[in-house]
Amino acid sequence: MDASAATSVEPVASGATSKPQRPWLRQRSGSVGERAIELGLAACSLVSIVVTIGIVVVLLYEASGFFAHVSLGEFLGDTMWTPTFTDNQHFGVWPLVVGTLMTATIAMSVALPFGLLAAIYLSEYAAPRTRRMLKPALELLAGVPTIVYGFFALTVVTPFLQGWLPELGGFNALSPGIVMGIMIIPMVSSLSEDAIYAVPDSIREAAYGLGASKLPTIFRVIVPSAWSGIAAAMTLAVSRAIGETMIVAIAAGQSNTLSFDPRGQTETMTAYIVRIAQGDLPTGSIGYQSIFAVGLVLFVMTLTMNLVSYRLSRKLRARNRT
Amino acid sequence: MRDTDVPAAKMSTRGLQAWFGKQQVLKGIDLDISARRVTAIIGPSGCGKSTFIRCLNRMHELIPGAGSSGTVTLDDANVYDPAVDPVMLRRRVGMVFQKPNPFPSMSIRDNVLAGLKLTKSLNKRRPAEVVEKALRQAALWDEVKDKLDKPGTSLSGGQQQRLCIARTLAVEPEVVLMDEPCSALDPIATARIEDLLHTLRDDYTIIIVTHNLQQATRVSQRTAFFLTGECVEYADTDRLFTSPGDRRTEDYITGKFG
């Protein structure tokens, strides 16, 4: 329910909404020692702001060296990416962006349906006991290091898929994409489940009271009511897929031309950064600087998604505060 | 019964008992609800009056750990028969809840149509006519006819509750259960809902749970007084409030407890 409705339903709305007040928070600390401690703690909390600024500064500073050499038009206009070649250098970022979006799309087409269905099952169907067992089991998936998933994609999933798709390359976008999707399922399911759980029972009762059966109630009432929270989960999952590194670095291969074929080699922005960082490129060289330019694009993309997700989940929280 | 002019029973309960886990909240209720009348259920908090009406359309069993026994009939058919689908029952016995609960994801129009859409029974009926008819019945049409696409939650609390009533009526139930529908509303909004009940009783069998005794006298023809899971007295409203037959009823309506 939104704010205007909440205010008009006075007797119900009051009280439940506000955070507990802590009057002592407004008092100033007395002694010098107390003040010093407070300042020290405050300084620690500022670290997160400093880190955020630090990331932006480092990326901008190093990328500026790159953009002194390469025009933005070339960066966004060319469709070849060969900054480390000695001749025939091209600086079009699109092959990496397309590779990133392709693996992320594959991952999301696994994580979205599985995560959402799992969330619905856990919140609307599973008995409390089953739920208590399954939730931590699913969370185990999120705790496996990504390097392990990369190994799994390369040595198990790719050969397995080749049994079905003989033209699938040893390095491809499909296998790491799918594995990435499986890795993200717990994130999607647990955030979506929180959103579905936050839909008040009175809404469920209203639907059942109208003679609706369970399935229509879930899909036409509960899921739409939890929509902003589910969308926040999905956005965060996309951001995660875009930023995922080791799975694609190990199993997707490398490519410097535009390719839309998930069966062939594909290079993502993250995998490119890792590949270059492993080599011994001299600092200040264009190849070295190029990873920061790519990193900047990656940062802007994930930052946008994270902020959208943050706004969406705030919206959900505000609406359910009745 | 000494009361005169009691029409045929629309719903009846015999030996209706209900539990939450091990705690018994209804201890055998026998009650006949007359068709096309407003029946009020009164009693102190925790007397089982809400549970009683939730047993009538089998909403009670949705609560984990809740159970019931005894019979409830609708037009002489036992609604607890294993062959009965509670979902189908609820289409004939609709419910309005204590707190207005319009669907937050839907517009005013879609809220009214929600019951029909969710049950896929819109069939040949024209949505616009259904919406207008239900909103007129709920005395809300004039206030919202120009903003049917606004979210249902954008209305005031009283309007939201009338929207919920319109939503229930659009399914065309025969019985409407109301669980303290005015307890979250201010006096003006309450008065509008009470006026509404007067016009609705020609077409519907209404059972209203209320903690407000004045409201019971204003809107109902029959009143049942519940106390600790039992029905102490059930009579014409006028008679129950002027000459109660039971000492406990008298104590309650004169404000000695409750």
Add this chain to the structure above:
Amino acid sequence: MSAKLPSSLLRRRDGVVAEIAFVWLARFAVFAPLIVLGWLLGGLAIDGLGRIDWAFITELPSRKAERAGIWPALMGSLWLITLTAAIALPVGVAAAIYLEEYGRQSRIAGVVEVAIANLAGVPSIIYGMLGLGLFVRFAGLGKSVIAGALTLAILVLPIIIMSTREALRTVRDSLREAALGLGATRWQMVRQVIVPMALPGILTGAILAVSRAIGETAPLVLAGAVAYISFAPDGIDAPYTALPMQIYDWTSRPQKAFLVNAAAAIVVLTVVLLLLNSVAIWLRNRYQKRAY
């Protein structure tokens, strides 16, 4: 009795099939990922367990897959997580204490909140780039353990701050009032009442942060871990490698024997992680049972 039932009340068949089909589909969605997890872990155990012996743990890496061991990587990981925890824990817990117990109503807390929410979603490789630009190069720490640890510490800071705040929030306000009412200063209240009560929750968060740090690879590639090294670190300025780096190196090699080594190293890494996580779960259970 049922003979009298009108058709308008009877159970219908349509929709029932759809619902049963849906429930099975949803069940599949929950169990399929778990089956994949079993497949992953089972396969690794089959490939890797046979390769693990005492020499594998204590030997140095080698060009010959059969003779290679993980000693430098294991020690490197140990150095890394010890330093990471030593840096990130005090800062993270202090930041959380400020946000929950002091600055809740200040404007800065709002900005910090957004910053933390955002940092939690920044890809780990970006942290690696920060580490490369800031610690390895700008601060001149070079490719050293401390540069890697600082990078990982920044990476896990949001996790520690968020879980500590969560833990502090479970302590009832009445206890704060009681402490202040006895004449305690705010810091005395925090140190002697609040933090001890929230300690299990704080520790759980710390363990989760450490297990995140121990499995990270991408930031270390950038922040100076080297793939091949033949000695364990002997100080904070020593060059280093780490278990995930060693796994990555072995996985990237064409010879099959190195893949077996990688599987064996993954088994070691997984065992360490499982140990850490069981401690975290044990702490969390203990913690949830305590009611205050």
